Amino acid sequence: MATRVIMPQLGESVVEGTVTKWLKKQGEPIAEFEPLVEINTDKVDTEVPAPAGGVVLRLYVGEGETVRAGTMLAVIGQPDEAVPEQPGQPAAAAEARAPSPSEPRPPAAPSDLGFISPVVARIAAEHAVDLGRIRGTGQGGRITKKDVLAAVGSEPTLAAPAPWEQPALGELFRPTEEVFGASGEAQTMEPTMAPPGSLLPLDSVRRAIADHMVLSKRTSPHVTTVMEADLSRVVAHRQAQRSAFQRDGVNLTFTPYFVSAAVEALKAFPLVNASWSDRGIVLHRGVHVGVAVSLGEKGLIVPVIKDADQKSLRRLASEVNDLAARARARQLKPDEVQGGTFTITNHGISGSLFATPIINQPQCAILGVGAIQKRVVVIDDAIAIRPMVYLSLTFDHRILDGASADGFLARVVQALQNLT
């Protein structure tokens, strides 16, 4: 049985990938899970392992070629197996190859044929055989496997394509459409008058971000609510722990504090750690927090801290370091940018006080963290100078109402202010 190797979907909004290098040549033997091909996308570079062992029967995509996720890249099987010339659906290929019968005879209605066993149905489909023209010799005149094989042998058909095995399981090998469903195209307003200027071509990251932003805005009614938090304790804690963390090789930034506070609030408000579906609101069991990392002009990527609720501040800090560093080096693994249930974006880095971020679908909410600034605040009717931050929460109004969203955000503020 030949096995298809498919261009995987490497990241939530990545729809295509480039074959950078084949690690096996056509005709070379390969073991299951042995690296077969290096794939490059605008978000990650990775190796794709062989979904089955055997011989690399055919490579369909050359090095340097860019194809959509779900495209067949290669076929692995046994040396003598036939493979199709073009990567296509085997059923369609068989149909196209069907010989037009010389005698004009209407195909028999399915009910006339008696019981058709699975293997007979399969062979007939593969060879485009008209079962109505075969005389059955089985029980009650049933067409047996031997009957259909005899008919195939006598029919002037081309060599049959090898029977397809299901591609290996796992997200990596599933066609994109199966994973995400066919998504609608974003509406584009073509400029009616061409103003003077030049056209900047879109790269795939730009297009992926654009598609996702439009999809998100069209999908969820966005509402943003803003609160501010006094970070005195966070700043003091960070100051006190920084060198201790440094000794362990961990650069303690503010981000893990925000992740930790968000996790506490997510546990208290499970409705925020959720997704909308027509059947109901899906409450996620795991708390997986995405942290947006800017790649400068190359766009941005959101690596995910898995099971953030199971992790200490130290662990969060070291994972934030690691994911951010590898994000910038484009060395993230595909599953490190998938599966988030909530996202934090630290727009304060570029000086922004507060923003209205767009929800990372299919999540419920996104937390924007503004710039930390010392501000004058009134505490117990006295004027004090405190490190303050604005926190913006954009949420899906289908799932949350204002009061519960504010309850969540207040809990984040409380966690930051009451840090012990």
Next chain:
Amino acid sequence: MPEITLIEGIRQAMDEELARDERVFVVGEDVGPRGGVFRATLGLFDKYGAGRVIDSPLAELSIVGVGIGAALYGMRPICEVQFADFIHPAFNQIVNEAAKMCYRSKGDWTVPLVIRAPYGGGIGGGLYHSQSVEAFFAHVPGLKVVIPSNPYDAKGLLKSAVRDPGPVLYLEPKKGYRLIKGEVPQDEEVLVPIGPARVSRAGRDLTVLAYGMMHHYALQAAEAAAADGIEAEVIDLRTLYPVDRSTILASVGKTSKALVVYEDNRTGGYGAEIAALLADEAFTDLDAPVRRLAGPDIPAVPFSHPLQDWFMVDAHKIGQAIRDLAAY
């Protein structure tokens, strides 16, 4: 090459393993001076002494429990349960302790234990000396279940079982102890790996899947059917858990018809799992329903001889099922 009986293969395996490794010992009811109720340990007591061929009290729970403890202590026990019918008091020890130890201790502890038990009917043994118990145990990850059908495999599988790092339940088709004979080389080591099934007869028209005594009958039935021009492929499963899926699927992929034969009660018997495997993974290869030929769903193998014959699957019944399936 000399021809020996199946039980002689078992005896030789224990003899050789006792000689090879001083951690190996045999424990069970009447295994000592008497040489076992079926004579599987005949002569071993005289050869290795009371310290290594140990008569136990009539308590299967303790035979297996002692074996587990000794295995954890570094020994290589071979526990004999006199009849598989009496293994049930030890069920908790086997399933809850032996099978789970490696998993439970994250691999720190393993239980290199062999439990031998004669199983199966057709010997006039009635309710308590005829049972097939494999389905209970082939359901338990952590436990390997092995059933030989001939003297060569009996010897080679038992020796492999003794050397296996985990617990192995080794079920012996007792009707075949002296009925089934075969050539086994005596001047070389015979080892048969646990895991792979064996295509014992090649054929094109259908696949018969069996083990133990039923495999012996299946071969006879396949030979008889060949006279009618039906070429049945016969597979001896040998290891029931973990089962050799690739050999099974390759054969049924070729023949497109499968007959699963087992002696146990039909409902929930081990062959039901094979049938389910084929329905699941060989669906588009099938040209006929997967057939099961098994014992009837009654509480026990009857003592009355005519009723015992009615209960037992034999070569004649398998032959009929082969012809029916070939004609489908």
